[in-house]
Amino acid sequence: MPDQRTASGARTRQRILASAEHLMRTVGLAHVTTKEIARAAGCSEAALYRHFSGKEELFVAVLRERLPSLGPLIAELSEDPGERTAEESLTDIARNATLFYEASMPIGSSLFAEPALLARHREGLRALNAGPHKPLESLAAFLEGLRAAGRIRADADPGPAAALLLGACYQRAFLRHFMGEEGSPATLDDFATGLTRTLLTGIA
Template sequence: MATPYIDPYQLDQHRRTVDPHRNAQEARRRVLELAAFMKREEADDAAQPRSRGTASGHAVDMFLALLQDRLPVWLRILDDLMYLVGKGRVSENLLPIARAGIDYYCEVQAASLPAFTSPSVTVRFREAMRDSDIGPMSEIVPLTAYLAAEQRAGRVSPDVVPVASARLLLAGCFSHAYYETLLGADDFLPSRDEVAEEIVRELRLEPPPA
């Protein structure tokens, strides 16, 4: 699959207008709208009703409540990266981001497994996500904007593609969270700290020393 195109103007606007607090509040509002959409669709679905109080219904409610709490915090962490442009080392700035990403995805995936056992619920969630602005690009854009800003400052190699590197970092976090959710956190898997270090190191973002 090709790397999605991100308009440089969109990145520049994000860099100039980023307000982590406002964006976090906006994300929380959108999750509430997503939950309202799913319940509205549920009420219209007479063929497969999902009554409140059932195990499936409770799992969906718990997942949406967790998403409302965790997603704004995660997006704020990504937005805060813009305050670090030109400061410290890029890899050191990204290390806590990778660790936070693993933590976030582990929580969300663990809650999503019991929530999406019904095909009708999964379809409703997909429809709701298409109409929201809290899909994957809400994570990719702030991370890409940071890497692009560091690249302009000469602190990221010129041959790095910021959006591709952003996707790889997030994918690495998501992948470890998936395996940890599936297999459990034990000696079979490396620790979250070890994985975060590996993800950032293998991106090879910083230019070699002169």
């Protein structure tokens, strides 16, 4: 019986996440409510709050579990780079970062139209030790590890290098949303490879 309850709870959680992702994409994070998410998931709002503390935690869960991996990929490469070269690892990160930003940008952009709501959301993410700065910090730490291992230049600065890579990925995602296909004439693979090689020209 406990296993059945656990399985049922896991299914409910996944329905809530799927509904949250859909509504955050279509309605916008600023405008969707937990009541609407619960209704779409076919459960009560009380059931939603048994799994998530609020909209901020739901948003973080959607980013971590429903969108292309970025933070987990950087963590995986930091723990076990395997046989991958620095170029291969950073190309993987650039590819996934671009997909992550393309998927997450429509969800969070509505927050910027409401400063008070953005401030509350910022505080909520801070309480969860989450936020858009986390991938930047993780990538800088990854580059610091490459530098310590002698795989990039000893005088390379991991922080600005991480900002250059992720900033370029974010810009590509923005241009694709704003201009459509015209905003990214190069394929994602060509973009990620070219970006990484250009970055490594400066720090390799």
